[in-house]
Amino acid sequence: MIQVLVFIMSLSLSSAAWAQSSFKSANAPGAIGETGSLYLFDRGLFLRPFYNDVFGHTDKQLSGATQIGYLKSWSDSSLESRTHWLLITPSFKEKFGEKTMTNPVGRYADWMEIQETWATLIPLGGETTRFQFSLGYGEVGDHGGKQVHRNFHKLIGSPLSGLDYDNQPEGPQLSAGVEFGLIDGTREFWGMKKEALLNVGIFRNKFMTDLYINQNHIFNLSETSKLGLEMRLIRQADSQVYKNDRLAWRFELAAGWRYHWYRPSVKYVSAFLRGDQVGQMYFDPLAVCFTF
Numbered sequence: 470m471i472q473v474l475v476f477i478m479s480l481s482l483s484s485a486a487w488a489q490s491s492f493k494s495a496n497a498p499g500a501i502g503e504t505g506s507l508y509l510f511d512r513g514l515f516l517r518p519f520y521n522d523v524f525g526h527t528d529k530q531l532s533g534a535t536q537i538g539y540l541k542s543w544s545d546s547s548l549e550s551r552t553h554w555l556l557i558t559p560s561f562k563e564k565f566g567e568k569t570m571t572n573p574v575g576r577y578a579d580w581m582e583i584q585e586t587w588a589t590l591i592p593l594g595g596e597t598t599r600f601q602f603s604l605g606y607g608e609v610g611d612h613g614g615k616q617v618h619r620n621f622h623k624l625i626g627s628p629l630s631g632l633d634y635d636n637q638p639e640g641p642q643l644s645a646g647v648e649f650g651l652i653d654g655t656r657e658f659w660g661m662k663k664e665a666l667l668n669v670g671i672f673r674n675k676f677m678t679d680l681y682i683n684q685n686h687i688f689n690l691s692e693t694s695k696l697g698l699e700m701r702l703i704r705q706a707d708s709q710v711y712k713n714d715r716l717a718w719r720f721e722l723a724a725g726w727r728y729h730w731y732r733p734s735v736k737y738v739s740a741f742l743r744g745d746q747v748g749q750m751y752f753d754p755l756a757v758c759f760t761f
């Protein structure tokens with residue numbers, strides 16, 4: 470399966486190169502379940518007031534998040550500064566609508582983090598290559614996420630039975646990542662202009678060390694509208710939190726749409742812990758960006 474995915478990804482690459490690209494935008498991987506910017510945002514302010522897992526009331530892993538970021542852009546590079554607050558909860562349902570697990574899978578975490586990510590485009594041997602480096606500092610502890618979580622469940626009428634706020638990996642944690650990619654220039658695709666990126670990288674924090682390969686596509690639907698797609702295959706190399714409970718691999722699919730200042734997205738993440746049976750969908754319905 471891995472060889473097939475790599476072959477499909479390689480089909481989009483060519484010798485085309487160009488300096489001005491959507492992929493000069495910094496796009497840190499973030500926590501499992503986050504979509505990042507999907508390269509749909511090129512400069513200015515990005516706000517994500519509400520981000521949540523959806524479908525099936527499984528309430529797993531990235532249960533909620535808020536984020537604010539600023540992206541500074543130059544001719545061939547960019548720097549993203551962002552801060553986010555994440556609530557990670559265990560998986561406590563076996564499948565959509567089925568029975569509650571006796572022992573929930575995963576760890577609870579009320580997590581705040583600041584992160585800096587720098588990306589640049591570099592012409593190399595007739596190709597346009599992309600390099601990215603990110604560094605972050607986070608603190609896992611009691612930041613009020615537990616009460617926010619309870620209030621939201623009361624608001625929507627969803628029970629919290631089966632979920633205990635314990636085993637939190639408290640304390641500071643550092644995150645770091647580096648990526649290298651090849652960019653395929655703008656092409657015509659069914660009357661639209663399309664760009665593509667094939668990327669390999671490593672990203673680590675206390676929760677997971679990921680070795681990954683991903684392919685991204687940007688479709689310019691009009692002067693004011695873009696569609697971003699991402700496919701990512703991840704080798705879960707290590708985890709200080711989940712240790713041997715992690716699976717060897719996980720798979721992610723994400724799609725985002727930008728129309729003027731509105732930028733919603735949706736993401737699927739396959740099961741990544743032993744004992745969990747199904748993946749999860751994450752929806753980001755209220756994200757907005759202001760270009761200046």
